[in-house]
Amino acid sequence: xxxxxxxxxxxxxxxxxxxxxxxxxxxxxxxxxxxxxxxxxxxxxxxxxxxxxxxxxxxxxxxxxxxxxxxxxxxxxxxxxxxxxxxxxxxxxxxxxxxxxxxxxxxxxxxxxx
Amino acid sequence: xxxxxxxxxxxxxxxxxxxxxxxxxxxxxxxxxxxxxxxxxxxxxxxxxxxxxxxxxxxxxxxxxxxxxxxxxxxxxxxxxxxxxxxxxxxxxxxxxxxxxxxxxxxxxxxxxxxxxxxxxxxxxxxxxxxxxxxxxxxxxxxxxxxxxxxxxxxxxxxxxxxxxxxxxxxxxxxxxxxxxxxxxxxxxxxxxxxxxxxxxxxxxxxxxxxxxxxxxxxxxxxxxxxxxxxxxxxxxxxxxxxxxxxxxxxxxxxxxxxxxxxxxxxxxxxxxxxxxxxxxxxxxxxxxxxxxxxxxxxxxxxxxxxxxxxxxxxxxxxxxxxxxxxxxxxxxxxxxxxxxxxxxxxxxxxxxxxxxxxxxxxxxxxxxxxxxxxxxxxxxxxxxxxxxxxxxxxxxxxxxxxxxxxxxxxxxxxxxxxxxxxxxxxxxxxxxxxxxxxxxxxxxxxxxxxxxxxxxxxxxxxxxxxxxxxxxxxxxxxxxxxxxxxxxxxxxxxxxxxxxxxxxxxxxxxxxxxxxxxxxxxxxxxxxxxxxxxxxxxxxxxxxxxxxxxxxxxxxxxxxxxxxxxxxxxxxxxxxxxxxxxxxxxxxxxxxxxxxxxxxxxxxxxxxxxxxxxxxxxxxxxxxxxxxxxxxxxxxxxxxxxxxxxxxxx
Numbered sequence: 001x002x003x004x005x006x007x008x009x010x011x012x013x014x015x016x017x018x019x020x021x022x023x024x025x026x027x028x029x030x031x032x033x034x035x036x037x038x039x040x041x042x043x044x045x046x047x048x049x050x051x052x053x054x055x056x057x058x059x060x061x062x063x064x065x066x067x068x069x070x071x072x073x074x075x076x077x078x079x080x081x082x083x084x085x086x087x088x089x090x091x092x093x094x095x096x097x098x099x100x101x102x103x104x105x106x107x108x109x110x111x112x113x114x
Numbered sequence: 115x116x117x118x119x120x121x122x123x124x125x126x127x128x129x130x131x132x133x134x135x136x137x138x139x140x141x142x143x144x145x146x147x148x149x150x151x152x153x154x155x156x157x158x159x160x161x162x163x164x165x166x167x168x169x170x171x172x173x174x175x176x177x178x179x180x181x182x183x184x185x186x187x188x189x190x191x192x193x194x195x196x197x198x199x200x201x202x203x204x205x206x207x208x209x210x211x212x213x214x215x216x217x218x219x220x221x222x223x224x225x226x227x228x229x230x231x232x233x234x235x236x237x238x239x240x241x242x243x244x245x246x247x248x249x250x251x252x253x254x255x256x257x258x259x260x261x262x263x264x265x266x267x268x269x270x271x272x273x274x275x276x277x278x279x280x281x282x283x284x285x286x287x288x289x290x291x292x293x294x295x296x297x298x299x300x301x302x303x304x305x306x307x308x309x310x311x312x313x314x315x316x317x318x319x320x321x322x323x324x325x326x327x328x329x330x331x332x333x334x335x336x337x338x339x340x341x342x343x344x345x346x347x348x349x350x351x352x353x354x355x356x357x358x359x360x361x362x363x364x365x366x367x368x369x370x371x372x373x374x375x376x377x378x379x380x381x382x383x384x385x386x387x388x389x390x391x392x393x394x395x396x397x398x399x400x401x402x403x404x405x406x407x408x409x410x411x412x413x414x415x416x417x418x419x420x421x422x423x424x425x426x427x428x429x430x431x432x433x434x435x436x437x438x439x440x441x442x443x444x445x446x447x448x449x450x451x452x453x454x455x456x457x458x459x460x461x462x463x464x465x466x467x468x469x470x471x472x473x474x475x476x477x478x479x480x481x482x483x484x485x486x487x488x489x490x491x492x493x494x495x496x497x498x499x500x501x502x503x504x505x506x507x508x509x510x511x512x513x514x515x516x517x518x519x520x521x522x523x524x525x526x527x528x529x530x531x532x533x534x535x536x537x538x539x540x541x542x543x544x545x546x547x548x549x550x551x552x553x554x555x556x557x558x559x560x561x562x563x564x565x566x567x568x569x570x571x572x573x574x575x576x577x578x579x580x581x582x583x584x585x586x587x588x589x590x591x592x593x594x595x596x597x598x599x600x601x602x603x604x605x606x607x608x609x610x611x612x613x614x615x616x617x618x619x620x621x622x623x624x625x626x627x628x629x630x631x632x633x634x635x636x637x638x639x640x641x642x643x644x645x646x647x648x649x650x651x652x653x654x655x656x657x658x659x660x661x662x663x664x665x666x667x668x669x670x671x672x673x674x675x676x677x678x679x680x681x682x683x684x685x686x687x688x689x690x691x692x693x694x695x696x697x698x699x700x701x702x703x704x705x706x707x708x709x710x711x712x713x714x715x716x717x718x719x720x721x722x723x724x725x726x727x728x729x730x731x732x733x734x735x736x737x738x739x740x741x742x743x744x745x746x747x748x749x750x751x752x753x754x755x756x757x758x759x760x761x762x763x764x765x
Contacts, residue, residue: 013763021223028219032212041128043205043233044502048488056371056486061363063201063486064557070204074547081215081543085536092223092532097168103465113730 018035020090137592150329162234163330176541177342194558199484209512214542216513224685229527252268261673267654268666275313323648341601341640348598353552355582375475380441383429402458417443417569433461454460503727518678601735615644675702693749698742
């Protein structure tokens with residue numbers, strides 16, 4: 001969480017918004033990966049290899065492979081989103097708005113920073 | 115007299131409702147823009163005009179995000195694909211299940227925070243401040259102007275086409291088309307288009323440019339809210355009407371399971387003896403024909419209009435410039451259940467169809483159930499509509515490219531606090547579920563209710579709206595339903611218009627030409643540039659490139675691969691520096707562009723090379739990431755003076 005400031009050697013604390021946002025982003029990416037593997041694997045094995053003469057099974061009027069491969073994970077992500085956004089994600093203060101009329105100080109210092 | 119009036123209105127109620135809906139809708143848009151315009155006084159002009167003073171509440175933020183993401187493609191192209199290829203489209207759009215979390219949750223909080231800390235009001239502003247580099251901002255500006263201009267032209271064309279589709283049967287529009295539209299075709303650069311298209315392009319452009327120009331970001335956001343509501347209502351109404359009229363979803367899927375793809379023919383349309391007077395066989399005419407002594411019934415539908423001249427017994431295609439006009443394109447329905455349901459048109463003169471040449475579907479011909487399984491039928495691709503590698507590409511494409519669009523970055527810079535942010539993600543997630551899953555169901559049902567629409571699949575959305583509402587004895591409702599498609603494209607166009615004009619005024623003029631420009635100057639320049647960008651896009655859409663739809667996909671993908679890595683790593687990795695950002699931008703843009711250029715030269719049409727059958731965004735994103743990381747370690751870190759305020763606690 002803390003790193004030394006190269007100029008002063010004093011420990012610097014990472015911005016809590018950064019810590020929270022990064023943790024939340026990692027969870028979102030993992031969720032994306034899981035659902036991608038689930039959907040693609042399920043749909044491919046159950047929807048792409050049916051013999052032409054075999055009727056397609058349905059559930060609630062939807063082809064079963066779509067129901068379990070797309071609809072169910074989709075609704076699962078929605079439920080997860082409700083929990084994740086309303087109970088897990090941190091309600092971080094995002095700070096005051098810097099004045100827009102002029103560019104922030106570091107903006108014009110690009111020549112000296114690199 | 116009363117009888118005549120009643121007859122006219124009775125015949126045109128359904129079609130006029132589209133015009134009435136459009137007029138009411140446009141008036142509402144202008145009223146909203148007028149209110150938004152009042153907010154521009156008394157606040158910092160650029161911050162208010164381009165970003166709404168970072169004050170978006172939950173509903174405004176959620177709906178503008180959702181509406182901007184849903185372009186004309188969601189309401190015209192997507193339904194057309196569902197109709198043509200069946201349930202596999204649910205798999206194709208499957209990446210949308212994580213779309214709200216990926217496009218908002220992944221980067222949103224940090225984008226908003228850094229934008230506040232740096233006072234950024236545009237995407238190049240944000241990148242310049244993060245990397246302390248004017249050059250990064252300039253590169254981002256150029257990329258935004260390049261890609262978004264292409265996108266904008268495409269959306270203007272889509273808007274004009276949707277409007278034309280909505281209004282083409284309205285008598286008032288037909289009269290205007292003959293007079294004003296014909297005059298428009300005589301304008302320079304407009305010679306190649308039909309009067310109807312030009313008239314609609316002009317109407318669409320005037321409406322959207324005027325309210326965007328006058329009201330700025332708030333006008334765009336508030337109209338997006340209205341447009342989002344219209345889109346949602348339209349889909350929900352269609353969903354319940356479709357389920358009711360098909361007799362339940364189970365019945366629809368049973369019927370769909372019996373269907374086989376149609377055949378396309380070039381055929382001679384003939385009469386038994388020469389006709390005395392000119393006789394027109396309209397586009398979309400159903401012609402039944404018995405064979406085997408009446409034992410087998412074949413059902414054809416004309417895919418183009420044909421004309422029998424006096425003394426002739428064979429019709430000629432009327433709207434083809436090719437020399438071969440003897441044969442006419444027709445579609446043949448192939449499943450007996452569909453044939454039994456279709457009522458052929460009663461023609462004054464019996465027409466016989468004699469097939470000259472047949473094109474079977476390359477994948478799925480004669481296969482029952484092909485609309486219910488993967489990879490879905492395809493007319494020309496022997497591997498079907500969605501082979502596995504393409505399915506993987508699309509599952510990645512939607513969330514990753516959606517997460518890297520500058521128009522959405524701007525919205526992420528504009529919400530007012532974290533509570534708004536998290537609630538908006540949930541709202542958009544529920545909204546998308548309520549839109550996209552019903553759309554799937556509605557347009558698979560459309561295959562059952564409206565057979566033979568392959569001849570004009572792009573019109574399936576308005577055609578289905580009119581069919582459902584007329585059958586429910588509520589033709590006036592069609593206007594509201596079809597307005598959903600118009601709202602979708604309008605909400606995307608206004609956002610892009612503002613994005614391009616902000617890049618020019620804020621990121622080019624104020625930053626590089628006149629940093630001390632007065633607010634009054636910036637105000638008038640902004641109006642002028644927004645207007646100019648809009649007019650330029652209209653000029654581009656007068657004669658759009660032939661492969662415009664593919665150019666739109668190229669522009670969306672190209673923007674995404676150039677922006678995702680620089681923005682993502684820039685927000686979360688303090689070591690990531692300007693060298694890495696430039697390498698990542700060019701590392702995404704370069705290979706993506708190269709694959710398209712080489713593909714176009716190789717295939718002779720605008721099509722990319724697909725390495726291992728993957729979309730170009732996959733290798734381009736991978737290269738962008740690798741080059742970004744390598745270049746970062748090859749250059750010194752960004753100064754602590756820049757990094758500390760963005761990554762570390764103030765104390």
